[in-house]
Each structure stands twice: as structure tokens, then as C-alpha cells.
Amino acid sequence: MTSSSMLVVLFFSFQLVVPYVAAQSVGVCYGMLGDNLPSRPEAVQLIQSVGFNKVRLYGPDGDALNALRNTGIEVNVDVANDDLQRMANDASFASSWISSNIQPYLPDVSFKYITVGNEVIPGDAAQYVLPAMKNMVNALGSVGLRDQIKVSTSVSMGVIGVSYPPSQGSFSDQAAPIMGPIVQFLAGTGAPLMVNVYPYFSYVGNRQAIQLDYGLFTANRVVVTDPNNGLAYTNLFDAMVDSVYSAMERAGAAGVPIQVSESGWPSAGGDPTVTTIGNAQTYNQNLVRHAAQGTPKRPGPMEIFVFALFNEDQKSAGIEQNWGLFYPNKQPVYPIGVN
Template structure:
């Protein structure tokens, strides 16, 4: 019996854990994009298991019903002040944009603001997060939907080597209390992680293969941790910063990452395909500091022609007609 139990344990240990499907951000700043029902069908046909939208679009939420696609929905930046100052405004927002679509829509996170820390609106983020959390609690939903905010990797004041990661003085005063709130509620910090921008702004010191996951070996040795790619280095710098801010139990969810296929420095179809395909392959493994799957959302589903000219219009995995900009395998 004991031997059989050991054998069973060995079998259980040998079964690989399933890596959660990678998500893709669905931006809508285009005048030629397909209807949301077609977009949801495209997600399902490609096996994309999660989506982020930047405002609670009714047609998209309707199309997501019954799809089992996990969703991040943003509280838009222009709603932060009103929701921060009025609990009833938060309750109405949750009622109209979340409760109205449950149980059909699989809400996972509410991102209260996108990249407003540091800045003029940063002061509203935590009060708005608390009011949204209270509204979810009143609706009996705080156990299944986590409340966070999305920040850029620019909140890091230092990031090299990754163990030196710390929030900048501008960001830390706002992020410190937010990290405490996330730790208390069991929510992750959502971070938009872009090795592309780190590379473009530091070409003298960063090689492109380090940014594209194609370095043949370790590029940065940081104590016991060796880094073969810049994505891991940024994420682990964020973990080091969280630890210093009292959030050693707070996970990082990569709420955006990607590479443009045209419009600027190193923005080619080949580089975009290399980065995004390698990202998909890599995130199941985790980072040197934090092994295990990294929940990650690629930016973005489509090229968006109503964004500013240049690279901003060329982050899409797909053209508006649903054809891939380049081949990509989501499995």
C-alpha cells in the first residue's frame, strides 16, 4: 500500500502543470476594427484564454458572455476622481459594468487606472481602488474579482541589477500604501513591461538579442540569479521593489508587453514575431527570482489606426480583417 502510494505520488509529480493561456489586450482605437462578436470568436479560435479591455464596453462584455475568456477591465483614468470621492459612484460603476454581466462574463481583475503613477491623478488611485473593492464586497464579488491598478515599468527608480530594484521616490509615496492594500486583499500589481523601450532608450548598453529572448547564454549575473533576457530582469526588479515596499507576497501580473512591427527603431515584423513568440514560450517558466507561470497579456490584438502615427499604430498581432500580421502560435 505504501509502495503504491509512493508510485502514485511519483506519477502525480511527473504530470506537468498546465500553463495558463496567455492573454491579449484588446484596444479599440481604430475605425476599421471588426465587431466585438467577431473579436471574441477570433480569441476563441486562437486559444487565447484572457483579454484586457481599457474601458467597460457594453458590446464587448455582451460578446464575452459564456466564452470563459478571463477578463481584466479598466476603470478609465477619467473616472478616477469621481469614483475616489464617492462610494455610490463606485457602486454604480460595479453594478452597471460588472454585476450586469455576471455570471456570463469571467471577470478576473479590475484595473483602477492605467499608468497614472506618478502624476496628477495618482492621488485618486488608492481611494478609487478601495471604493471599487467595497462595492464588490457589498455585491459578494470581492472573493472572485481582484482590484488593482496598472503601472508602467517606469515606476522603477533603479532596476540594475534586478536585486537593486526599487520604486522611484516620485512613485513610492503613492505605491507604498497601494502595495499594502494589495498584500491585504491578495491582489497582484499589474505592470506594463516593455523590453522594447528599455532597448531603444539604451542601445549603447543593451543588445537587441537580450531584449528579444535570443541571447545564447547569461547576460547579467546578479548574485545567485543569471539573466538571459531583459523581460525577466525587469520583472525581477519589480519583485525586488515590491519586497522593499512591504509586498513580498504580492505577485506581478504583466498587464501589457509586446513589440511593434513598424514605425520606429527596431520595429520590424521579424523582431515583433520573435519577441512575442518567445514571450509566449517563456512565460510558463517564470523568472530566476520567481519560478512558475507569469500571467502575461500581449499588447495588442489589432493595429489601431486612430493612435498617433509611428510605432503606436503597429503593436497588433492581427490586421483589422482578422489576418495575422505575422504567424504566431498561442499554444
């Protein structure tokens, strides 16, 4: 087979029919912790071949941003956790960050979000998140970008103290003093809360109570009915997301939407009956389709970023190296796509 024929086969193998609204709502996380990954332009070509129109970058990588010029792909770019303290304490640092990492790529790159910190709440750096977010919003406003680019932070489900039933969701005692003011700030700026949602970890941590099909979106029955509002849940993902919505309601920020800034399923490295290529494909393809539906508490399209683009060999051995849709040689781990 010629190389051009192989590319055609690869391209069409990824074009699965899902609702167009799902395609508009789904992106991919592009991590770069590998010493054998394709070039940035090649990675962007793969993102386009699958049909993703959004990408999350874990830092303002110049080569990646140049490769994203004039693609129409919406970009969610992170401020590194190591920069939070300085950004919180020095407003001029937020301004210089924008002048170095955002403005040189405008208008060719379609920035949509700046994520100030990833999974630092609760923790020692949590105190810096909101002041850094405020300085970033003000810095964007000073150059006329406040309405164009929204500022948020990405949290793990570790911020939730009570998650069951979903209507009783609340922030943990450790996270609540930080999360309350943050979600109220987001309500004022019109930005979503970004949440990394991993049913895989909930399942492997509590197999006695959680069935695999509930984690993979394949249960053909109602598994949980919330006794407080009657909402029916057929998958764990919805229950987890709705518990965060309930927590925000309790914190006085009922109107804040959730963006799922990471979700996925590992294809290897753990229990071989769970971390299989088949389970990873099933979860992620169902996740893509689910973006058009939303949750029982908040039906309708929701933004979801699949984790991750590549298997990354510089991460910890085991499951951490096996979340990718692609191997470093650009071959798919399994076919998945949006159209």
C-alpha cells in the same frame, strides 16, 4: 480557395505547441482605438482562434462584454483614468460602476480583475488610485464579489527609480509615497500588481548597453548575473520584472505577485532594423512561452497579456499604430498562438 478552407488554414496556422500551463497564463489586450476594426463578436472569435483564454479591456465596452458571454475567457476590465477622481471621492460611484458594468453580465462573463487606472503613477491623478481601489473593493464586497474579482492598478516601469541590478530595484522618489501603500494594500487583498513591461523601449533607449537578442529572449548565454544574489538573466524582460519584485520587497510587500498587464513589440513604424515583423513575432512568441517559466526571482507560471490584438489607426502615427497581432481586416500580421 473557399472561405471555409481559408478559415481552417488560418486557424491551424495559429496553433503552435507551447506548454499547456502557458496557455492558461496568457491573454491579449483588446484595444479599440481604430475606425476600421472588426465587430466585437469577430474580435472575440479571433481571440479564441489564437487560443488566448484571457482578455484585457480598457473599459467596460458593452458590445465586447456581450460577445464574451459564455466563452470562458477571463476578463480584466479597466476603470478609465478619467473616472479615478470621482471613484476616489464617491464610494457610491464605485457601486454604480459595478451595477452598470459588471453585474448585468454575470454569470455569463468571467470577470477576474478590475484595473483601477492605467499608468497614472507618478502623476497628478496618482493620489486617487488607492482611494478608488479601496472603494471598488468595498463595493464588490457589498454584492458578494470581493473573492471572485480582484482589484488592482496597472503601472509602467516609470514607477521604478533603480532597476539595475534587479536585486536593487526600488520605486522612484516620486512614485514611492504612492506605490508603498498600494502594494501593501494588494498584499492584504491577495491581488497582483499589474505592470506594463516593454523591453523594446528599454532597448531603443539604451542600445549602447543593451543588445537586441537580450531584448528578444534569443540570447543563448547569461547576459547579466546579479552580484547580490547570483541570479542569472538571459533576457531583459526577466530583469525588469524582478526589479519590480525587489521594489515591492523594499516597500514591505514581498508576497505580492506581478501580472504583466501589457508586453509586446511593434512590427513597424520605428527603426526599420528593429521594428520588423520578424522581431515582433520572435518577441511575442517567446513571451507566450515564457509565461510558463516565470523569472529567476519568482519561477513558475505568471499571467501575461500580449499587447495588442489589432493595429489601431486612431493612435499616434508610427510605432503606436503597429503593435497588433492582426490587421483590421482580420488577417494576421504574423502567426502566433497558444495551445
